Amino acid sequence: MKLTLWTYEGPPHVGAMRVATGMKGLHYVLHAPQGDTYADLLFTMIERRNHRPPVTYTTFQARDLGGDTANLFKDAARDAYARFQPQAMIVGASCTAELIQDDPGGLAAALDLPCPIIPLDLPSYQRKENFGADETFHQIVRALAKPMPRTANITCNILGATALGFRHRDDVAEVTKLLGMMGITVNVAAPLGASPADIARMGQAHFNVLLYPETGESAARSLERSCGQPWTKVVPIGVGATRDFLHEVAAITGLSPKVDESALRLPWWSASVDSTYLTGKRVFIFGDATHVIAAARIAATEIGFEVVGMGCYNREFARPMRAAAKAYGLEALISDDYLEVEDAIAAATPELILGTQQERHIGKRLGIPCAVISSPVHVQDFPARYSPQMGFEGANVIFDTWIHPLVMGLEEHLLTMFREDFEFHDAAGASHHGAKAQARAEDAPEISLEAEALVASADASGGGISAKRMPDAAEQAVPSGAAVWHPAAERELKKIPFFVRGKAKRNTESYASEQGVAEITVETLYEAKAHYAR
């Protein structure tokens, strides 16, 4: 048993729903109690879909248990076929139905329905949403895709995009355009937008492009075995990765990787002197492994940030995640416990978080700007405009999205120069954001007093968790043995804009401990600044 407040992933049958809802002509009969229909609104509300997900829920109740839930399933499956006439059906159980062991696959097979029935075995008490999507797509491909003659022209399939995926709609369009520039036509993009009939003709493509390993890798491996199709390993998020991807495709097809890059703006936007202020900004990256690994490369080599922490919630990808983190001299955080993620972010004192909707909340709480780069998603992650993450346009979108939350170039300098201004000060937030500026509290109490008060109130309201909510308090509480801040030095520290204050504080403290200084004075602060100057 594990106490969970917020989850990064839903249960595996929600992953199966993402596949079914993304496809056309497929129906999902889900053995499930009343209430599991909540998942419909993920699609109709968060993604604003104008159709109900193609899912029939058997809706068994307490009084059916021990009675005939199996017949309930059979009736539901038969009625669903009669009403929707799908080309194929997937059948399975949600967490509760898994416990009553009715064998939906066997029951559905016994009905002799005139369409392929694909049983799903998704262990709800062990696995999660991404596994559910990956395994469902894999089973559909395994059941329906057969080897067949290749198309005359060079074609490929695009694998992994699902309903409710982070920017999947636009990524598929962008990658299709990119492949088109190389002279490659897309045979089938699946699951998103494909029908079972489309899946059946996947075998005629020359190779597969895997966009999302989390939801498509098992299908890619299965197609490699059954249809002899090679698949791409590079995910084209970012400029470098997109070029690497083009070279990988060129190696598979023998076509030229040279394509028109005139629409690519990220490199010049990044090289423009206006972007100088981005240099070395501390960034913490968390989300699904694929997006985090790609984001770290962009952050470090294409925008010039410093990656100070990275990790993912999907344990299945812990190994590549750890390897990627090592390249930046970091230990990857592999966790689906958002309190643990919050602690790690607070400890790393980043100036920008690249994360999921959960990290956006963490950022709000800690006062750190955040841009969303990965699922889990919210309604605002489904913009009306075209905004892919992949390919060259994706790189442009990423530049804009990540830079927007930050305080911009000269504004940052002005805040540093005129720290005491009563309305134009760091706590007021970036001036291009809508939030109401707060007037500076004059005669603010000494930091140490403030910290004591915060720690005291944290104790009164229950220690642990409340203290966690107040990273400043935790930061200010000086551990025994560490150097003590002289009040004048604390005042000086407070004049440093908030977006670099954490870094200045940490640097000064580690400098003091290296030098064996017991009390940090204003001089220590500036000595440390000189020491760490770059």
Added chain:
Amino acid sequence: MSLDAPDRGCREAPVLKERGQREVFCGLTGIIWLHRKMQDAFFLVVGSRTCAHLLQSAAGVMIFAEPRFGTAILEEKDLAGLADANAELDREVARLLARRPDIKQLFLVGSCPSEVIKLDLHRAAERLSAQHSPHVRVYNFSGSGIETTFTQGEDACLAAMVPTLARTEARELLVVGALPDVVEDQCLSLLAQLGVGPVRMLPARRSADLPAVGPNTVFALVQPFLGDTHAALIRRGATHLPAPFPFGEEGTTAWLWAVAQAFGVTRAHFDAVTAAPRARAQKAIAAHAATLSGKSVFFFPDSQLEIPLARFLARECGMTPIEVGTPYLHTGIVGPDLDLLPEGPAISEGQDVERQLDRQHAANPDLTVCGLGLANPLEAKGHTTKWAIELVFTPVHFYEQAGDLAGLFSRPLRRKALLQEGSAA
């Protein structure tokens, strides 16, 4: 008093009972508002990842503060041995209470999986109550989808509290059902002006304010979904005051008058107290009735508020209900509303969503009240919809909210008209 019942109401109307796929939430969803209402309570769902995912998705947005609810997610090893599951539960509860010493009431909430594996949360609650008393009282109830639909979660929660309430011989009014704080204050103010009292609330904002109950307790429900709580209070000897629910000017007046009569308030004093707010409510409703009058409305089952709301829309806003679907029909509780709802609409209980969608399509109503899973698909087909969940998450009871309640129904119609103008231009 214009509470003239129609020649024929709907109390005797035949009820279409259906079963099939239900497009509704389970009772766990009630935690979303209960955990804000009871400020020293924590709701610990013992369930699966699905339960946790439901709670964060149903809220639509994640709640910024640390929520006072969580899910103890059952894992493979918990299913293998129940003894271990109990030990695990005790450990998680101890850890939670150590971290949150401000918690005075802990609700262990059963889910579909915990019910199916027969994890005895009642005994667990007794065991944990003994361990953590007197600081924390541990209750249990089931919010599972196999037993409860949406608002029935609140009913199960309150019904679980009733047997533990202190006993009293005092003649007191108990107002039962979670209300938004602002509405609760208005309700208490009206009752005070009428001279009705003492008044207690269930649920109370804090455990220290929990009411006592006994043979002289008189209770009135402010939510129509409290069937089990109603039965539990009667078992404690309390007396129910049946009344239409306090939605709209007419419903609020009827509800207050039922209470006033039980406490010997004179008609003259009642009229003096209610005249001004009644007039305000009528005026506020009239502004929206212009949009709603003559329009037809179709209710998919959701919160059990459907019968009282149909009565409000039919009598005070001039709408014509075509079908009024409700998850459960407690005639003993919504009987007074059924009496006032003019005959005509089909009354349906339970749901087979595909067949109901067929009926809705055939009826082609001007306004369809339904859940979030259906709203956008129906809008895409050209229907105008009102999401039912907003009726539960918005202050809509009593006089000062009567106009807001009408506004919830008129806004989708006004919006559709605005957008049509825009696309015609």
